Amino acid sequence: MSTKGHLGLTAACVAVILSACVPEPADVQGEGVEHLYTIFFIVAAVVFTLVAGLITWSLVRYRAKPGDDLPKQFDRNLKLELTWFAIPLITVVVLFILSAGVLGKVNAESADPSVTVNVEGYQWGWRFTYEGSGVQIVGDADDRPEIVLPVGRPLTFTLGSADVVHSFWVPRFLIKRDMVPGRQNTISLTISDPGVYRGVCTEFCGLLHAKMNFVIRAIPPAQFEGWLDGQRTTDGDG
């Protein structure tokens, strides 16, 4: 295979690995998380290639031959020591700054959310209450709940638990957060693409934990208003 062919194959493998690692984000905040994953992956790949390459090169280049004497010994090299101190330090500081920036965006609470949904987890189901409208959707392991939300609008989920620790996770949002009894956690995000997104409890919480699922259907804001009005007239019997 030619050098070009090798490069193409390598790029294709990296693309496949990257796409398998991170689901395509369906929310604005998740895009920052995805970029961060990609940067970490590339940095880790470069470090691995460099370290593994240098080890292999040293093993091959300096392997002992019959009749070799002990090589020249030395125990100080300030330049080398400063270099291998500085490179990891700079790498870690840069990754820390990038992570802190993304974390700040992911943790930022929306000052004026378009919709606030109070989410309560229990063994083994979900209770979703739309703040200000009285609409409530409840479902459990036998009857998976489906909630509807508008795309392109700031949303806030307040998260709590009625019994044990659960965790709220929609894989396509690339954000998850624990639901702890006696405490309220919050996630603010904006869904960017219409679609149907699967949500799960991601903290082992007992016998039917694996069946503690829900669905979010994201639709255009105008349709959402119609849906919410419909739920109100049916007294939130979703």
Ligand SMILES: [Cu+2]
């Ligand atoms: Cu749970």
